[in-house]
Amino acid sequence: MAPRCTTRGAQYARIAPIEYHHEPERFRGRGVVFLAWDDEGYWGYWDLEPDGPPTALEECPPSASAAEVVSWGRERAPRVLIRPESDPSRYYWAGAGQPSEKYTTLPIWDETS
Numbered sequence: 001m002a003p004r005c006t007t008r009g010a011q012y013a014r015i016a017p018i019e020y021h022h023e024p025e026r027f028r029g030r031g032v033v034f035l036a037w038d039d040e041g042y043w044g045y046w047d048l049e050p051d052g053p054p055t056a057l058e059e060c061p062p063s064a065s066a067a068e069v070v071s072w073g074r075e076r077a078p079r080v081l082i083r084p085e086s087d088p089s090r091y092y093w094a095g096a097g098q099p100s101e102k103y104t105t106l107p108i109w110d111e112t113s
Contacts, residue, residue, distance in 0.1 A: 033076055
């Protein structure tokens with residue numbers, strides 16, 4: 001049976017394992033990192049899109065700390081999106097600097113929360 005993940009009433013199964021790129025380091029500074037809270041903490045991954053075809057590059061180590069996973073994301077990509085514990089149904093911009101391109105409508109993640 002696949003592990004279950006829940007987010008405040010929403011429940012889904014992680015059906016198949018994601019195969020990550022064997023050389024993610026060569027893509028530093030590109031792509032987007034997606035981070036999300038579930039009932040057990042934060043998890044996420046780094047993807048090459050929109051700077052290339054959708055390619056899962058690396059999995060974020062699980063953590064209970066939003067600041068920790070955002071820092072991990074910022075080390076890899078200029079675009080970091082997070083669904084924080086306080087509002088897990090909505091993405092927030094957590095990238096370095098102001099939101100870019102299609103992300104300008106996202107609220108800015110408050111690092112102090």
